Amino acid sequence: MARRLSWKKERFNMAVSRREFLQGGALATALVLSGKKAEAGGADAPQMRTKGLKSSTTICPFCAVGCGLVVHTKNGKIVNIEGDTQHPINQGALCSKGSALFQVANNDRRLQKVMYRAPGSDKFEEKSWEWALERIGQKMKETRDKTFKAKEVNKKDNKEYVVNRTEGMAFLGGAGLDNEECYLWSKFARAMGVANLEHQARI
Structure with a gap:
């Protein structure tokens, strides 16, 4: 042993x-x-990674939280996007959508031209922005003229009231708009008489 x-x-x-x-x-x-x-x-x-690159700050467009981003560019092209550590909301942190924002800016499948498919057609055709804006304005006016109500009778008291609204179209805002753009957008919607006015971040 x-x-x-x-x-x-x-x-x-x-x-x-x-x-x-x-x-x-x-x-x-x-x-x-x-x-x-x-x-x-x-x-x-x-x-x-960011040495020699031009940096600028912006806000993430995906939701209404307002996370800060630092965008690095080289020769006018985005090469890097990351969270802004100096921003009071996210302090550099990003969700999965914000972290993938680089793929939105640099994506071969991103549409940069107006593609229009006529009713009954099976293919898209390229159109100019001028044509698209004129077409949208024309369709909006046609819809407003067909569905506009100047007055409406209230079923409770059986009285007629001035409403000046159209229920034939709706406006849905996006979190990519800043405060000033949202103000102009909502003013335009109300001037058109749109009653169905909503925002993407709220729903």
Whole structure:
């Protein structure tokens, strides 16, 4: 029994001298520090990824939270989008939609031209923005003229009241609009007599 214990002690004896211990510790410290230095100056480091790029701040267009973004551009093209750490709302954090915003700006499938499919047609055709705006205005006027109500009888008291509204179309706003754009958009909707006025962020 004593021989077996002494054999095990000799087999698992991993004695390290003081000199070897200090040498190993110094080597481990050097490896850790060199790794951190390489990481800080590597291609993936934040200060290296955005070096020499023009940066500007903006607001995420997906919802009404208003998270801040930093957009980096090179020769007029967006090359990086990330959360703004100085913004009081998100402090640099982004949701999955905000994190993927780069794909919205740089996407081969993003439509940049007006594509119109006529009623009964099975294919789209390219149209100009001037044609599209004139077409939209024409359709809006036709719809308003057909569905506009100047007066309406209240069923409760059987009296006629001035309403000046159209129920043939609705306006749905988007969170990509800023306050000034929303103000003009809502004023235009009410001037048209649109009663069905709603916003994407609320619903």
